[in-house]
Amino acid sequence: MIAQTDGANFNVPSGTRIENPQGPSYLTGGGIMSWVFTLDHKRIGVMYLVGVLTAFLLGGVLALLVRTELLTPQVDFFTNFVESTGDEPNIAAAKDAYNVAFTLHGAVMVFLFIIPSIPAAIGNFCLPMMLGAKDVAFPRLNLASFHLWVVGACFFLAALLTTGLDTGWTFYTPYSTTTSGPVIAATLGVFILGFSSIFTGINFVVTVNTMRPKGMTWFRMPLLLWSLYATAIIQVLATPVLAITVLLLTVEKAVGIGIFDPALGGDPVLYQHFFWFYSHPAVYIMILPAMGVISEVIPVYSRKHIFGYRFIAYSSIAIALLGFLVWGHHMFTSGQSNLTTVIFSFLTFSVSIPSAIKVFNWLATLYKGNIHYNAAMTYALAFMFLFTIGGLTGLYLGSLATVIHLHDTYFVVSHFHYVMMGGTLVAFLAALHHWWPKMFGKMYNELWANIAALMVFVGFNVTFFPQFILGTQGMPRRYASYKPEFEGLHQLSTFGSYLLGAGLTLAALVLVHSLFRGRKAPDNPWGAATLEWKCCSPPTHHNFEVNPLMGSPYVYDNFVEDPNGDGYYEVLPDFKREAAPAEQPAQT
Amino acid sequence: MATAEATTHDAHADHGHDHDHPEWLAHHFESPEQQFDAGKLGMWLFLAQEVLFFSGLFVAYTVYRANHPEVFIQAHHFLNPWLGMLNTIVLLASSLAIAWGVRAAQKNQQQTLMWMHIFTLACAGFFMGVKVVEYSYKFDEGLYWAGWDREYGHWNEDLTINADGEAEPKVHLTDSGMHTKLKGVMVWSFIIGGVMYGYGWIRRYSAPVRAWVFIGLGLTVLGMGGGVVVANGVQQIEVDKHAAHAAEGHAGDGHGDHGDETHTPTGAELDAAVPTFQDDMQAGGDHAEHAVADERHPMGEVQTEDVEAAIVPEAEAGAVGVEETLRETVPVSNEGRPANAGNFFSIYFAMTGVHALHILAGVAAISWIVARIARGDFGPERYGPVEYTGLYWHLVDLVWIYLFPLLYLIH
Numbered sequence: 001m002i003a004q005t006d007g008a009n010f011n012v013p014s015g016t017r018i019e020n021p022q023g024p025s026y027l028t029g030g031g032i033m034s035w036v037f038t039l040d041h042k043r044i045g046v047m048y049l050v051g052v053l054t055a056f057l058l059g060g061v062l063a064l065l066v067r068t069e070l071l072t073p074q075v076d077f078f079t080n081f082v083e084s085t086g087d088e089p090n091i092a093a094a095k096d097a098y099n100v101a102f103t104l105h106g107a108v109m110v111f112l113f114i115i116p117s118i119p120a121a122i123g124n125f126c127l128p129m130m131l132g133a134k135d136v137a138f139p140r141l142n143l144a145s146f147h148l149w150v151v152g153a154c155f156f157l158a159a160l161l162t163t164g165l166d167t168g169w170t171f172y173t174p175y176s177t178t179t180s181g182p183v184i185a186a187t188l189g190v191f192i193l194g195f196s197s198i199f200t201g202i203n204f205v206v207t208v209n210t211m212r213p214k215g216m217t218w219f220r221m222p223l224l225l226w227s228l229y230a231t232a233i234i235q236v237l238a239t240p241v242l243a244i245t246v247l248l249l250t251v252e253k254a255v256g257i258g259i260f261d262p263a264l265g266g267d268p269v270l271y272q273h274f275f276w277f278y279s280h281p282a283v284y285i286m287i288l289p290a291m292g293v294i295s296e297v298i299p300v301y302s303r304k305h306i307f308g309y310r311f312i313a314y315s316s317i318a319i320a321l322l323g324f325l326v327w328g329h330h331m332f333t334s335g336q337s338n339l340t341t342v343i344f345s346f347l348t349f350s351v352s353i354p355s356a357i358k359v360f361n362w363l364a365t366l367y368k369g370n371i372h373y374n375a376a377m378t379y380a381l382a383f384m385f386l387f388t389i390g391g392l393t394g395l396y397l398g399s400l401a402t403v404i405h406l407h408d409t410y411f412v413v414s415h416f417h418y419v420m421m422g423g424t425l426v427a428f429l430a431a432l433h434h435w436w437p438k439m440f441g442k443m444y445n446e447l448w449a450n451i452a453a454l455m456v457f458v459g460f461n462v463t464f465f466p467q468f469i470l471g472t473q474g475m476p477r478r479y480a481s482y483k484p485e486f487e488g489l490h491q492l493s494t495f496g497s498y499l500l501g502a503g504l505t506l507a508a509l510v511l512v513h514s515l516f517r518g519r520k521a522p523d524n525p526w527g528a529a530t531l532e533w534k535c536c537s538p539p540t541h542h543n544f545e546v547n548p549l550m551g552s553p554y555v556y557d558n559f560v561e562d563p564n565g566d567g568y569y570e571v572l573p574d575f576k577r578e579a580a581p582a583e584q585p586a587q588t
Numbered sequence: 589m590a591t592a593e594a595t596t597h598d599a600h601a602d603h604g605h606d607h608d609h610p611e612w613l614a615h616h617f618e619s620p621e622q623q624f625d626a627g628k629l630g631m632w633l634f635l636a637q638e639v640l641f642f643s644g645l646f647v648a649y650t651v652y653r654a655n656h657p658e659v660f661i662q663a664h665h666f667l668n669p670w671l672g673m674l675n676t677i678v679l680l681a682s683s684l685a686i687a688w689g690v691r692a693a694q695k696n697q698q699q700t701l702m703w704m705h706i707f708t709l710a711c712a713g714f715f716m717g718v719k720v721v722e723y724s725y726k727f728d729e730g731l732y733w734a735g736w737d738r739e740y741g742h743w744n745e746d747l748t749i750n751a752d753g754e755a756e757p758k759v760h761l762t763d764s765g766m767h768t769k770l771k772g773v774m775v776w777s778f779i780i781g782g783v784m785y786g787y788g789w790i791r792r793y794s795a796p797v798r799a800w801v802f803i804g805l806g807l808t809v810l811g812m813g814g815g816v817v818v819a820n821g822v823q824q825i826e827v828d829k830h831a832a833h834a835a836e837g838h839a840g841d842g843h844g845d846h847g848d849e850t851h852t853p854t855g856a857e858l859d860a861a862v863p864t865f866q867d868d869m870q871a872g873g874d875h876a877e878h879a880v881a882d883e884r885h886p887m888g889e890v891q892t893e894d895v896e897a898a899i900v901p902e903a904e905a906g907a908v909g910v911e912e913t914l915r916e917t918v919p920v921s922n923e924g925r926p927a928n929a930g931n932f933f934s935i936y937f938a939m940t941g942v943h944a945l946h947i948l949a950g951v952a953a954i955s956w957i958v959a960r961i962a963r964g965d966f967g968p969e970r971y972g973p974v975e976y977t978g979l980y981w982h983l984v985d986l987v988w989i990y991l992f993p994l995l996y997l998i999h
Binding site: 133134135136137138139141198201202203205206207209210211213236237238239240241243244245247248251252255256257258259261264265266267270273274 | 614615616617618622625626629630633634636637638640641642643644645647648651652655656733734735930931934935937938942
């Protein structure tokens with residue numbers, strides 16, 4: 001084996017250095033139409049990336065508006081957005097506008113950003129390359145999935161922006177069937193987005209199952225693929241239930257089919273069951289890929305084989321399966337029988353086991369690792385911190401005694417922001433920074449990216465930690481005004497959100513700056529061992545000009561840091577070198 | 589895992605050469621087998637997704653049936669199981685045909701392959717024809733889904749009474765204008781999409797291929813016409829039977845047999861000739877007794893509480909002039925229809941409607957397969973798409989196999 005060498009006494013090992021012939025990059029060539037109708041998974045991934053980031057910008061601005069309103073106990077900020085009645089500001093209209101704003105924030109963030117962010121954007125880009133395949137199994141379906149996402153987003157935004165959708169992102173009946181808001185357009189949007197998600201899921205499962213090249217065994221797959229596989233299973237099995245639910249809600253609203261409307265003999269709690277049968281597993285659609293990203297990032301920047309590979313792989317599947325059994329904990333206060341609540345509470349706790357397995361394995365990977373504090377690693381460490389808080393506070397909400405007190409308070413708001421935003425968003429940022437050089441072939445400024453990461457981390461905690469306290473003190477969610485004694489904590493939270501916004505803006509600036517002024521990225525800037533780092537940066541259209549060598553995705557011994565700071569390059573280990581020359585002419 | 593094992597995948601090596609990589613094999617697949625397996629797994633996953641999509645409706649059915657048992661007991665009188673059975677047979681035949689088509693592709697019997705698919709299309713048309721007749725009879729009878737009145741106020745006025753006991757028309761379709769715009773956008777999307785796809789399609793397929801698709805779709809339409817004719821005939825037989833039955837009076841022994849069949853409501857066109865349930869109720873006397881007795885037969889198995897729970901307000905029942913005793917056992921609303929029948933028909937229209945949409949999607953998919961058969965795409969080497977479409981069609985058939993007993997044969 002070749003030992004790690006440092007720059008000072010670096011000498012080129014006698015092994016064969018594996019070079020990539022540089023072909024034309026997937027980013028170049030063709031006009032705009034070649035992007036819109038591309039079948040290349042990398043281009044589709046990049047288009048998804050642009051889409052979800054736009055959605056995130058919209059949702060984020062709305063979040064800042066909502067937080068600004070909560071700076072003071074009175075309803076004052078949103079009066080700027082509504083017509084005043086005579087001399088008095090129109091408080092009722094301002095409250096409605098506030099309802100619309102948080103609904104828009106929640107719905108856009110969940111359906112347009114968090115759910116597609118890692119699987120569709122990062123997953124589409126990385127999955128075939130990490131697998132060693134040329135593309136996903138169904139490139140046309142992949143393109144259809146993106147086009148559906150755009151159509152769904154248009155429906156959704158048209159509905160949300162033209163008139164006030166004030167139902168909250170859950171569209172609970174009977175309010176959603178009686179409100180005058182544009183529920184139909186929004187639910188049709190969700191329906192279409194659901195099919196987009198299903199198509200991505202089908203594509204990923206089939207790709208992983210049938211397109212692994214020789215040598216890529218199940219247990220040689222990078223852990224991101226395991227988690228994307230588990231995610232895809234949830235997408236295929238849970239989303240159709242949401243699809244039929246929102247379809248029925250659409251018909252309910254349009255002609256009064258009466259399945260959910262109690263005035264027509266329907267059952268509104270049935271809607272909640274259907275909705276959460278999807279939307280709880282959807283929480284794992286959000287967090288599982290995030291966990292996969294962390295499983296990739298931590299070993300690379302610790303320069304150490306991931307600890308407990310199989311446990312992490314199996315725990316992804318376990319989370320996917322258990323995720324289907326816990327939807328009832330969203331209805332603890334909706335009049336379920338006591339036995340049902342106890343069972344759902346128990347099942348809810350059981351999900352924490354595979355989650356904890358992952359966290360402890362990451363910790364064990366870090367232990368005695370040679371840790372590189374790159375921006376992606378900072379985000380990954382932040383993820384572990386935030387996800388642990390989010391997960392542990394989930395136990396309060398899964399416990400029957402405490403949830404009665406905490407139900408529909410800011411404790412819930414804070415909990416799911418810690419999991420969904422502190423978990424998924426931060427992991428998404430880690431993924432973005434980790435794969436940015438591969439996607440665009442440019443290196444960003446590590447120092448500024450790290451500063452942005454720290455701002456996000458601090459800003460996030462300042463925003464959401466006070467909300468736990470607010471929740472335990474009884475501050476209910478979704479209100480535009482509150483009692484004066486909550487003012488201090490709310491202000492702290494709002495200032496935190498500004499810091500968070502600034503951090504995210506800085507991160508965006510750093511990344512955009514790199515596109516124009518960034519140093520050219522080497523093929524393998526981080527010394528990662530997964531296959532996508534064995535093609536050029538950015539990759540060529542067919543991904544691999546040289547057939548990659550399938551090996552363990554977490555063994556870093558063969559990667560030697562270039563003394564000129566030009567990333568890492570791979571050498572064949574000693575024991576392979578003798579056998580290698582026969583295989584090398586595989587270059588095309 | 590600990591040691592890195594270098595394994596080039598050799599199959600890549602000869603990628604790009606013509607031999608072993610036929611033109612129809614997508615560039616990212618190594619072999620025809622891989623492409624076939626991927627397609628098949630994808631289709632099965634899609635079908636799993638479909639099953640879960642329908643499962644929402646089946647759960648809703650279960651909950652509805654638990655919440656409104658009395659409505660389900662009455663409602664089967666308003667569905668014609670013969671029409672359901674006809675459709676079951678038609679779908680089973682089409683499923684057989686399409687499976688036969690896959691076999692024909694494997695054996696390179698191009699004629700059989702083509703005609704089996706066209707037969708399937710005709711069966712789909714027949715199915716839709718029968719559905720059209722069924723739906724139109726329901727609408728003629730005023731048997732809509734639960735909320736129909738909210739917009740049109742035709743019946744079941746009590747549903748719009750608010751908490752204070754005042755009748756109040758509910759705001760239903762919103763006045764925002766958004767929906768009108770949305771409808772416009774949807775219609776134009778369909779038109780533009782249709783034109784674009786039509787143009788692309790014409791460019792893609794030659795004239796003889798297009799001719800085959802027109803034959804297929806023409807036979808679909810013909811099948812639909814056939815379905816309408818046959819379904820009307822079946823409905824007529826039922827009506828005649830009912831009329832004969834009604835004419836011979838209310839002989840008690842007749843009811844036992846009749847209970848297993850149906851007391852089929854008739855279409856508006858038959859109102860003049862044949863007394864409908866509604867007329868029965870309003871006429872009182874022999875007809876009313878007959879009809880009511882007919883209705884009571886299945887009701888005997890229902891718990892009294894359930895029946896009483898379903899009784900409509902006295903004011904309405906009183907208006908139809910039926911004796912007090914009958915009113916207690918037969919829930920009827922002011923126009924002679926069972927109270928809350930909409931609760932059954934909501935689920936009926938939802939389930940059969942979604943199923944019918946799947947039939948239409950199947951017609952589109954099979955037409956596409958017909959075009960490709962005509963182009964000579966399929967043979968023993970390559971029949972993946974034929975098989976995938978067949979699998980989809982089997983699923984549509986299978987869903988119907990469940991819908992038929994749950995909706996038509998329920999007692």
